[in-house]
Amino acid sequence: MTTTALITGASSGIGAVYADRLAARGYNLLLVARREDRLNSLAADLQQRYGIEARTMVADLSQPEGIQRVETVLQEDASIAVLVNNAGAAALSPFLSSTAQQHEAINTLNTTALMRLTLAVLPRFVENNRGTLINIASVVAFHARAGSAVYSATKAWVLNFTRGLQEEFADSNIRIQAVLPAATATEIWGHSGITLDALPEGSVMTTEDLVDAALAGLDLGEPVTIPPVENVQLWEEWEAARLALFSAARNGKPASRYTHR
Incomplete structure:
Protein backbone atom coordinates (compact mmCIF):
# COMPACT_ATOMS: atom_id res chain seq x y z
CA MET A 1 0.00 0.00 0.00
CA THR A 2 1.31 3.42 -0.95
CA THR A 3 1.75 5.53 2.14
CA THR A 4 0.30 8.99 2.66
CA ALA A 5 1.79 12.11 4.18
CA LEU A 6 -0.62 14.54 5.83
CA ILE A 7 0.72 18.10 5.87
CA THR A 8 -0.95 20.96 7.69
CA GLY A 9 -0.55 24.53 6.51
CA ALA A 10 0.05 23.05 3.07
CA SER A 11 -1.35 25.78 0.83
CA SER A 12 1.86 27.83 0.69
CA GLY A 13 5.34 28.32 2.10
CA ILE A 14 7.02 25.56 4.07
CA GLY A 15 4.00 23.25 3.87
CA ALA A 16 3.77 23.50 0.09
CA VAL A 17 7.47 22.69 -0.28
CA TYR A 18 7.12 19.69 2.05
CA ALA A 19 4.27 18.55 -0.21
CA ASP A 20 6.49 18.83 -3.28
CA ARG A 21 9.44 17.04 -1.70
CA LEU A 22 7.39 14.21 -0.20
CA ALA A 23 5.52 13.74 -3.47
CA ALA A 24 8.91 13.43 -5.17
CA ARG A 25 9.71 10.66 -2.69
CA GLY A 26 6.60 8.79 -3.79
CA TYR A 27 4.17 9.63 -0.99
CA ASN A 28 0.51 10.23 -1.64
CA LEU A 29 -0.60 13.45 0.00
CA LEU A 30 -3.39 14.80 2.14
CA LEU A 31 -3.02 18.57 2.12
CA VAL A 32 -4.71 20.54 4.90
CA ALA A 33 -5.16 24.31 5.04
CA ARG A 34 -7.85 27.01 4.96
CA ARG A 35 -7.51 28.15 1.34
CA GLU A 36 -9.31 25.69 -0.91
CA ASP A 37 -8.28 27.27 -4.20
CA ARG A 38 -4.58 27.09 -3.38
CA LEU A 39 -4.88 23.55 -2.05
CA ASN A 40 -6.62 22.35 -5.20
CA SER A 41 -4.11 24.05 -7.48
CA LEU A 42 -1.17 22.55 -5.58
CA ALA A 43 -2.74 19.09 -5.51
CA ALA A 44 -3.40 19.13 -9.25
CA ASP A 45 0.16 20.26 -9.99
CA LEU A 46 1.76 17.60 -7.80
CA GLN A 47 -0.42 14.83 -9.18
CA GLN A 48 0.51 15.82 -12.72
CA ARG A 49 4.23 16.11 -12.03
CA TYR A 50 4.79 13.11 -9.77
CA GLY A 51 1.95 10.70 -10.56
CA ILE A 52 0.85 10.49 -6.96
CA GLU A 53 -2.59 10.96 -5.42
CA ALA A 54 -3.08 14.31 -3.70
CA ARG A 55 -6.22 14.91 -1.69
CA THR A 56 -7.19 18.14 0.01
CA MET A 57 -9.05 19.08 3.18
CA VAL A 58 -10.13 22.58 4.08
CA ALA A 59 -9.82 23.06 7.83
CA ASP A 60 -9.09 25.95 10.19
CA LEU A 61 -6.95 24.43 12.93
CA SER A 62 -7.46 27.40 15.21
CA GLN A 63 -11.06 26.24 15.59
CA PRO A 64 -12.30 23.10 17.42
CA GLU A 65 -14.34 21.86 14.49
CA GLY A 66 -11.35 22.09 12.14
CA ILE A 67 -9.15 20.16 14.55
CA GLN A 68 -11.83 17.49 14.99
CA ARG A 69 -12.18 16.95 11.23
CA VAL A 70 -8.47 16.31 10.78
CA GLU A 71 -8.30 14.15 13.91
CA THR A 72 -10.97 11.87 12.46
CA VAL A 73 -9.04 11.40 9.22
CA LEU A 74 -5.82 10.66 11.07
CA GLN A 75 -7.59 8.07 13.19
CA GLU A 76 -9.40 6.38 10.29
CA ALA A 89 0.66 31.73 13.02
CA ALA A 90 2.51 34.64 14.62
CA ALA A 91 1.69 38.11 15.85
CA LEU A 92 4.99 39.86 16.46
CA SER A 93 3.66 42.89 18.27
CA PRO A 94 3.28 44.15 21.84
CA PHE A 95 1.34 41.74 24.03
CA LEU A 96 -1.25 44.36 24.95
CA SER A 97 -2.00 45.20 21.32
CA SER A 98 -3.94 41.93 20.78
CA THR A 99 -7.08 40.64 22.43
CA ALA A 100 -7.36 37.49 24.49
CA GLN A 101 -9.22 35.87 21.60
CA GLN A 102 -6.39 36.69 19.16
CA HIS A 103 -3.74 35.32 21.49
CA GLU A 104 -5.83 32.21 22.11
CA ALA A 105 -6.25 31.57 18.38
CA ILE A 106 -2.47 31.56 17.90
CA ASN A 107 -1.96 29.36 20.94
CA THR A 108 -4.62 26.90 19.77
CA LEU A 109 -3.18 26.65 16.27
CA ASN A 110 0.47 26.42 17.31
CA THR A 111 0.10 24.08 20.28
CA THR A 112 -3.33 22.54 20.91
CA ALA A 113 -3.96 21.52 17.30
CA LEU A 114 -0.45 20.09 16.99
CA MET A 115 -0.87 18.08 20.19
CA ARG A 116 -4.29 16.74 19.25
CA LEU A 117 -3.30 15.72 15.73
CA THR A 118 -0.25 13.98 17.14
CA LEU A 119 -2.44 12.16 19.65
CA ALA A 120 -4.78 11.11 16.85
CA VAL A 121 -2.08 9.47 14.72
CA LEU A 122 0.41 8.07 17.27
CA PRO A 123 -1.65 5.04 18.35
CA ARG A 124 -1.44 3.63 14.82
CA PHE A 125 2.24 4.49 14.58
CA VAL A 126 2.74 2.56 17.82
CA GLU A 127 0.65 -0.37 16.60
CA ASN A 128 2.67 -0.57 13.37
CA ASN A 129 5.96 0.33 15.08
CA ARG A 130 6.65 2.81 12.29
CA GLY A 131 5.67 6.27 11.19
CA THR A 132 7.16 9.73 10.94
CA LEU A 133 6.16 12.81 12.93
CA ILE A 134 7.66 16.19 11.98
CA ASN A 135 6.85 19.18 14.18
CA ILE A 136 7.82 22.64 12.98
CA ALA A 137 9.04 24.75 15.90
CA SER A 138 11.37 27.78 15.59
CA VAL A 139 14.66 29.15 16.88
CA VAL A 140 12.55 31.53 18.98
CA ALA A 141 11.86 28.45 21.11
CA PHE A 142 14.99 29.47 22.97
CA HIS A 143 14.98 33.22 22.40
CA ALA A 144 12.01 35.39 23.36
CA ARG A 145 12.00 39.12 22.68
CA ALA A 146 9.61 41.98 23.24
CA GLY A 147 6.68 41.46 20.90
CA SER A 148 7.11 37.70 20.63
CA ALA A 149 5.94 36.53 24.06
CA VAL A 150 3.07 34.36 22.83
CA TYR A 151 4.71 33.13 19.63
CA SER A 152 8.01 32.27 21.32
CA ALA A 153 6.15 30.51 24.12
CA THR A 154 4.22 28.36 21.66
CA LYS A 155 7.36 27.35 19.80
CA ALA A 156 9.15 26.51 23.06
CA TRP A 157 6.12 24.34 23.84
CA VAL A 158 6.43 22.57 20.48
CA LEU A 159 10.12 21.87 21.07
CA ASN A 160 9.62 20.50 24.60
CA PHE A 161 6.56 18.51 23.56
CA THR A 162 8.47 16.93 20.70
CA ARG A 163 11.49 16.12 22.82
CA GLY A 164 9.30 14.53 25.46
CA LEU A 165 7.79 12.27 22.80
CA GLN A 166 11.24 11.40 21.51
CA GLU A 167 12.19 10.19 24.99
CA GLU A 168 8.94 8.26 25.33
CA PHE A 169 9.26 6.46 22.00
CA ALA A 170 13.05 6.16 21.88
CA ASP A 171 12.93 2.36 21.74
CA SER A 172 10.52 2.26 18.80
CA ASN A 173 10.96 2.66 15.05
CA ILE A 174 8.86 5.83 15.03
CA ARG A 175 10.80 8.84 13.73
CA ILE A 176 10.04 12.07 15.59
CA GLN A 177 11.76 15.29 14.54
CA ALA A 178 11.61 18.89 15.65
CA VAL A 179 12.57 21.41 12.97
CA LEU A 180 13.65 24.87 14.12
CA PRO A 181 13.68 27.38 11.27
CA ALA A 182 15.07 30.87 11.73
CA ALA A 183 13.76 33.64 9.49
CA THR A 184 12.27 31.97 6.41
CA ALA A 185 10.64 33.60 3.39
CA THR A 186 7.01 32.64 4.00
CA GLU A 187 3.69 34.46 4.13
CA ILE A 188 3.68 34.36 7.92
CA TRP A 189 5.58 37.67 7.86
CA GLY A 190 2.77 39.41 6.06
CA HIS A 191 0.41 38.49 8.89
CA SER A 192 2.83 38.91 11.79
CA GLY A 193 3.31 42.66 11.81
CA ILE A 194 6.93 42.57 10.56
CA THR A 195 7.97 42.61 6.90
CA LEU A 196 10.86 40.65 5.43
CA ASP A 197 12.43 43.94 4.35
CA ALA A 198 12.91 44.84 8.01
CA LEU A 199 15.19 41.85 8.62
CA PRO A 200 18.99 41.98 8.20
CA GLU A 201 20.20 41.32 4.68
CA GLY A 202 21.22 37.72 4.16
CA SER A 203 19.39 36.45 7.25
CA VAL A 204 16.34 35.00 5.49
CA MET A 205 16.35 31.42 4.18
CA THR A 206 14.22 30.26 1.26
CA THR A 207 11.50 27.74 1.98
CA GLU A 208 13.12 25.33 -0.47
CA ASP A 209 16.46 25.41 1.36
CA LEU A 210 14.70 25.10 4.71
CA VAL A 211 12.71 21.99 3.79
CA ASP A 212 15.57 20.33 1.93
CA ALA A 213 17.82 20.78 4.96
CA ALA A 214 15.09 19.57 7.33
CA LEU A 215 14.54 16.41 5.30
CA ALA A 216 18.28 15.82 5.13
CA GLY A 217 18.30 16.09 8.92
CA LEU A 218 15.45 13.58 9.11
CA ASP A 219 17.36 11.17 6.88
CA LEU A 220 20.38 11.57 9.17
CA GLY A 221 18.26 10.67 12.20
CA GLU A 222 18.52 14.07 13.86
CA PRO A 223 15.95 14.56 16.63
CA VAL A 224 16.34 18.34 16.38
CA THR A 225 17.26 20.06 13.11
CA ILE A 226 18.25 23.73 12.99
CA PRO A 227 18.87 24.29 9.27
CA PRO A 228 20.88 27.54 9.32
CA VAL A 229 23.28 26.65 12.16
CA GLU A 230 26.64 25.64 10.68
CA ASN A 231 28.48 24.96 13.94
CA VAL A 232 26.76 21.96 15.51
CA GLN A 233 28.93 22.40 18.59
CA LEU A 234 26.74 25.36 19.55
CA TRP A 235 23.79 23.00 19.92
CA GLU A 236 25.92 20.48 21.81
CA GLU A 237 27.04 23.20 24.24
CA TRP A 238 23.44 24.35 24.67
CA GLU A 239 22.41 20.78 25.45
CA ALA A 240 25.24 20.33 27.94
CA ALA A 241 24.35 23.59 29.70
CA ARG A 242 20.66 22.66 29.78
CA LEU A 243 21.38 19.28 31.35
CA ALA A 244 23.85 20.77 33.84
CA LEU A 245 21.30 23.37 34.92
CA PHE A 246 18.61 20.70 35.33
CA SER A 247 20.98 18.50 37.33
CA ALA A 248 22.03 21.42 39.56
CA ALA A 249 18.39 22.09 40.43
CA ARG A 250 17.90 18.63 41.92
CA ASN A 251 19.51 19.12 45.32
CA GLY A 252 16.47 19.76 47.50
CA LYS A 253 17.62 22.96 49.19
CA PRO A 254 17.62 26.71 48.46
CA ALA A 255 20.73 28.22 46.93
CA SER A 256 22.96 30.05 49.40
CA ARG A 257 22.21 33.45 47.86
CA TYR A 258 18.66 33.08 49.16
CA THR A 259 19.61 32.02 52.69
CA HIS A 260 22.82 33.93 53.53
CA ARG A 261 21.67 37.54 53.50
Missing part, protein backbone atom coordinates in the same frame (compact mmCIF):
# COMPACT_ATOMS: atom_id res chain seq x y z
CA ASP A 77 -7.00 6.54 7.32
CA ALA A 78 -4.57 3.68 7.81
CA SER A 79 -2.42 4.82 4.87
CA ILE A 80 -1.15 7.91 6.73
CA ALA A 81 2.43 7.19 7.73
CA VAL A 82 3.78 10.76 7.91
CA LEU A 83 2.36 13.75 9.77
CA VAL A 84 3.93 17.14 9.22
CA ASN A 85 2.59 19.57 11.83
CA ASN A 86 3.46 22.76 9.98
CA ALA A 87 0.41 25.02 10.40
CA GLY A 88 1.17 28.03 12.55
Whole structure:
Protein backbone atom coordinates (compact mmCIF):
# COMPACT_ATOMS: atom_id res chain seq x y z
CA MET A 1 0.00 0.00 0.00
CA THR A 2 1.31 3.42 -0.95
CA THR A 3 1.75 5.53 2.14
CA THR A 4 0.30 8.99 2.66
CA ALA A 5 1.79 12.11 4.18
CA LEU A 6 -0.62 14.54 5.83
CA ILE A 7 0.72 18.10 5.87
CA THR A 8 -0.95 20.96 7.69
CA GLY A 9 -0.55 24.53 6.51
CA ALA A 10 0.05 23.05 3.07
CA SER A 11 -1.35 25.78 0.83
CA SER A 12 1.86 27.83 0.69
CA GLY A 13 5.34 28.32 2.10
CA ILE A 14 7.02 25.56 4.07
CA GLY A 15 4.00 23.25 3.87
CA ALA A 16 3.77 23.50 0.09
CA VAL A 17 7.47 22.69 -0.28
CA TYR A 18 7.12 19.69 2.05
CA ALA A 19 4.27 18.55 -0.21
CA ASP A 20 6.49 18.83 -3.28
CA ARG A 21 9.44 17.04 -1.70
CA LEU A 22 7.39 14.21 -0.20
CA ALA A 23 5.52 13.74 -3.47
CA ALA A 24 8.91 13.43 -5.17
CA ARG A 25 9.71 10.66 -2.69
CA GLY A 26 6.60 8.79 -3.79
CA TYR A 27 4.17 9.63 -0.99
CA ASN A 28 0.51 10.23 -1.64
CA LEU A 29 -0.60 13.45 0.00
CA LEU A 30 -3.39 14.80 2.14
CA LEU A 31 -3.02 18.57 2.12
CA VAL A 32 -4.71 20.54 4.90
CA ALA A 33 -5.16 24.31 5.04
CA ARG A 34 -7.85 27.01 4.96
CA ARG A 35 -7.51 28.15 1.34
CA GLU A 36 -9.31 25.69 -0.91
CA ASP A 37 -8.28 27.27 -4.20
CA ARG A 38 -4.58 27.09 -3.38
CA LEU A 39 -4.88 23.55 -2.05
CA ASN A 40 -6.62 22.35 -5.20
CA SER A 41 -4.11 24.05 -7.48
CA LEU A 42 -1.17 22.55 -5.58
CA ALA A 43 -2.74 19.09 -5.51
CA ALA A 44 -3.40 19.13 -9.25
CA ASP A 45 0.16 20.26 -9.99
CA LEU A 46 1.76 17.60 -7.80
CA GLN A 47 -0.42 14.83 -9.18
CA GLN A 48 0.51 15.82 -12.72
CA ARG A 49 4.23 16.11 -12.03
CA TYR A 50 4.79 13.11 -9.77
CA GLY A 51 1.95 10.70 -10.56
CA ILE A 52 0.85 10.49 -6.96
CA GLU A 53 -2.59 10.96 -5.42
CA ALA A 54 -3.08 14.31 -3.70
CA ARG A 55 -6.22 14.91 -1.69
CA THR A 56 -7.19 18.14 0.01
CA MET A 57 -9.05 19.08 3.18
CA VAL A 58 -10.13 22.58 4.08
CA ALA A 59 -9.82 23.06 7.83
CA ASP A 60 -9.09 25.95 10.19
CA LEU A 61 -6.95 24.43 12.93
CA SER A 62 -7.46 27.40 15.21
CA GLN A 63 -11.06 26.24 15.59
CA PRO A 64 -12.30 23.10 17.42
CA GLU A 65 -14.34 21.86 14.49
CA GLY A 66 -11.35 22.09 12.14
CA ILE A 67 -9.15 20.16 14.55
CA GLN A 68 -11.83 17.49 14.99
CA ARG A 69 -12.18 16.95 11.23
CA VAL A 70 -8.47 16.31 10.78
CA GLU A 71 -8.30 14.15 13.91
CA THR A 72 -10.97 11.87 12.46
CA VAL A 73 -9.04 11.40 9.22
CA LEU A 74 -5.82 10.66 11.07
CA GLN A 75 -7.59 8.07 13.19
CA GLU A 76 -9.40 6.38 10.29
CA ASP A 77 -7.00 6.54 7.32
CA ALA A 78 -4.57 3.68 7.81
CA SER A 79 -2.42 4.82 4.87
CA ILE A 80 -1.15 7.91 6.73
CA ALA A 81 2.43 7.19 7.73
CA VAL A 82 3.78 10.76 7.91
CA LEU A 83 2.36 13.75 9.77
CA VAL A 84 3.93 17.14 9.22
CA ASN A 85 2.59 19.57 11.83
CA ASN A 86 3.46 22.76 9.98
CA ALA A 87 0.41 25.02 10.40
CA GLY A 88 1.17 28.03 12.55
CA ALA A 89 0.66 31.73 13.02
CA ALA A 90 2.51 34.64 14.62
CA ALA A 91 1.69 38.11 15.85
CA LEU A 92 4.99 39.86 16.46
CA SER A 93 3.66 42.89 18.27
CA PRO A 94 3.28 44.15 21.84
CA PHE A 95 1.34 41.74 24.03
CA LEU A 96 -1.25 44.36 24.95
CA SER A 97 -2.00 45.20 21.32
CA SER A 98 -3.94 41.93 20.78
CA THR A 99 -7.08 40.64 22.43
CA ALA A 100 -7.36 37.49 24.49
CA GLN A 101 -9.22 35.87 21.60
CA GLN A 102 -6.39 36.69 19.16
CA HIS A 103 -3.74 35.32 21.49
CA GLU A 104 -5.83 32.21 22.11
CA ALA A 105 -6.25 31.57 18.38
CA ILE A 106 -2.47 31.56 17.90
CA ASN A 107 -1.96 29.36 20.94
CA THR A 108 -4.62 26.90 19.77
CA LEU A 109 -3.18 26.65 16.27
CA ASN A 110 0.47 26.42 17.31
CA THR A 111 0.10 24.08 20.28
CA THR A 112 -3.33 22.54 20.91
CA ALA A 113 -3.96 21.52 17.30
CA LEU A 114 -0.45 20.09 16.99
CA MET A 115 -0.87 18.08 20.19
CA ARG A 116 -4.29 16.74 19.25
CA LEU A 117 -3.30 15.72 15.73
CA THR A 118 -0.25 13.98 17.14
CA LEU A 119 -2.44 12.16 19.65
CA ALA A 120 -4.78 11.11 16.85
CA VAL A 121 -2.08 9.47 14.72
CA LEU A 122 0.41 8.07 17.27
CA PRO A 123 -1.65 5.04 18.35
CA ARG A 124 -1.44 3.63 14.82
CA PHE A 125 2.24 4.49 14.58
CA VAL A 126 2.74 2.56 17.82
CA GLU A 127 0.65 -0.37 16.60
CA ASN A 128 2.67 -0.57 13.37
CA ASN A 129 5.96 0.33 15.08
CA ARG A 130 6.65 2.81 12.29
CA GLY A 131 5.67 6.27 11.19
CA THR A 132 7.16 9.73 10.94
CA LEU A 133 6.16 12.81 12.93
CA ILE A 134 7.66 16.19 11.98
CA ASN A 135 6.85 19.18 14.18
CA ILE A 136 7.82 22.64 12.98
CA ALA A 137 9.04 24.75 15.90
CA SER A 138 11.37 27.78 15.59
CA VAL A 139 14.66 29.15 16.88
CA VAL A 140 12.55 31.53 18.98
CA ALA A 141 11.86 28.45 21.11
CA PHE A 142 14.99 29.47 22.97
CA HIS A 143 14.98 33.22 22.40
CA ALA A 144 12.01 35.39 23.36
CA ARG A 145 12.00 39.12 22.68
CA ALA A 146 9.61 41.98 23.24
CA GLY A 147 6.68 41.46 20.90
CA SER A 148 7.11 37.70 20.63
CA ALA A 149 5.94 36.53 24.06
CA VAL A 150 3.07 34.36 22.83
CA TYR A 151 4.71 33.13 19.63
CA SER A 152 8.01 32.27 21.32
CA ALA A 153 6.15 30.51 24.12
CA THR A 154 4.22 28.36 21.66
CA LYS A 155 7.36 27.35 19.80
CA ALA A 156 9.15 26.51 23.06
CA TRP A 157 6.12 24.34 23.84
CA VAL A 158 6.43 22.57 20.48
CA LEU A 159 10.12 21.87 21.07
CA ASN A 160 9.62 20.50 24.60
CA PHE A 161 6.56 18.51 23.56
CA THR A 162 8.47 16.93 20.70
CA ARG A 163 11.49 16.12 22.82
CA GLY A 164 9.30 14.53 25.46
CA LEU A 165 7.79 12.27 22.80
CA GLN A 166 11.24 11.40 21.51
CA GLU A 167 12.19 10.19 24.99
CA GLU A 168 8.94 8.26 25.33
CA PHE A 169 9.26 6.46 22.00
CA ALA A 170 13.05 6.16 21.88
CA ASP A 171 12.93 2.36 21.74
CA SER A 172 10.52 2.26 18.80
CA ASN A 173 10.96 2.66 15.05
CA ILE A 174 8.86 5.83 15.03
CA ARG A 175 10.80 8.84 13.73
CA ILE A 176 10.04 12.07 15.59
CA GLN A 177 11.76 15.29 14.54
CA ALA A 178 11.61 18.89 15.65
CA VAL A 179 12.57 21.41 12.97
CA LEU A 180 13.65 24.87 14.12
CA PRO A 181 13.68 27.38 11.27
CA ALA A 182 15.07 30.87 11.73
CA ALA A 183 13.76 33.64 9.49
CA THR A 184 12.27 31.97 6.41
CA ALA A 185 10.64 33.60 3.39
CA THR A 186 7.01 32.64 4.00
CA GLU A 187 3.69 34.46 4.13
CA ILE A 188 3.68 34.36 7.92
CA TRP A 189 5.58 37.67 7.86
CA GLY A 190 2.77 39.41 6.06
CA HIS A 191 0.41 38.49 8.89
CA SER A 192 2.83 38.91 11.79
CA GLY A 193 3.31 42.66 11.81
CA ILE A 194 6.93 42.57 10.56
CA THR A 195 7.97 42.61 6.90
CA LEU A 196 10.86 40.65 5.43
CA ASP A 197 12.43 43.94 4.35
CA ALA A 198 12.91 44.84 8.01
CA LEU A 199 15.19 41.85 8.62
CA PRO A 200 18.99 41.98 8.20
CA GLU A 201 20.20 41.32 4.68
CA GLY A 202 21.22 37.72 4.16
CA SER A 203 19.39 36.45 7.25
CA VAL A 204 16.34 35.00 5.49
CA MET A 205 16.35 31.42 4.18
CA THR A 206 14.22 30.26 1.26
CA THR A 207 11.50 27.74 1.98
CA GLU A 208 13.12 25.33 -0.47
CA ASP A 209 16.46 25.41 1.36
CA LEU A 210 14.70 25.10 4.71
CA VAL A 211 12.71 21.99 3.79
CA ASP A 212 15.57 20.33 1.93
CA ALA A 213 17.82 20.78 4.96
CA ALA A 214 15.09 19.57 7.33
CA LEU A 215 14.54 16.41 5.30
CA ALA A 216 18.28 15.82 5.13
CA GLY A 217 18.30 16.09 8.92
CA LEU A 218 15.45 13.58 9.11
CA ASP A 219 17.36 11.17 6.88
CA LEU A 220 20.38 11.57 9.17
CA GLY A 221 18.26 10.67 12.20
CA GLU A 222 18.52 14.07 13.86
CA PRO A 223 15.95 14.56 16.63
CA VAL A 224 16.34 18.34 16.38
CA THR A 225 17.26 20.06 13.11
CA ILE A 226 18.25 23.73 12.99
CA PRO A 227 18.87 24.29 9.27
CA PRO A 228 20.88 27.54 9.32
CA VAL A 229 23.28 26.65 12.16
CA GLU A 230 26.64 25.64 10.68
CA ASN A 231 28.48 24.96 13.94
CA VAL A 232 26.76 21.96 15.51
CA GLN A 233 28.93 22.40 18.59
CA LEU A 234 26.74 25.36 19.55
CA TRP A 235 23.79 23.00 19.92
CA GLU A 236 25.92 20.48 21.81
CA GLU A 237 27.04 23.20 24.24
CA TRP A 238 23.44 24.35 24.67
CA GLU A 239 22.41 20.78 25.45
CA ALA A 240 25.24 20.33 27.94
CA ALA A 241 24.35 23.59 29.70
CA ARG A 242 20.66 22.66 29.78
CA LEU A 243 21.38 19.28 31.35
CA ALA A 244 23.85 20.77 33.84
CA LEU A 245 21.30 23.37 34.92
CA PHE A 246 18.61 20.70 35.33
CA SER A 247 20.98 18.50 37.33
CA ALA A 248 22.03 21.42 39.56
CA ALA A 249 18.39 22.09 40.43
CA ARG A 250 17.90 18.63 41.92
CA ASN A 251 19.51 19.12 45.32
CA GLY A 252 16.47 19.76 47.50
CA LYS A 253 17.62 22.96 49.19
CA PRO A 254 17.62 26.71 48.46
CA ALA A 255 20.73 28.22 46.93
CA SER A 256 22.96 30.05 49.40
CA ARG A 257 22.21 33.45 47.86
CA TYR A 258 18.66 33.08 49.16
CA THR A 259 19.61 32.02 52.69
CA HIS A 260 22.82 33.93 53.53
CA ARG A 261 21.67 37.54 53.50
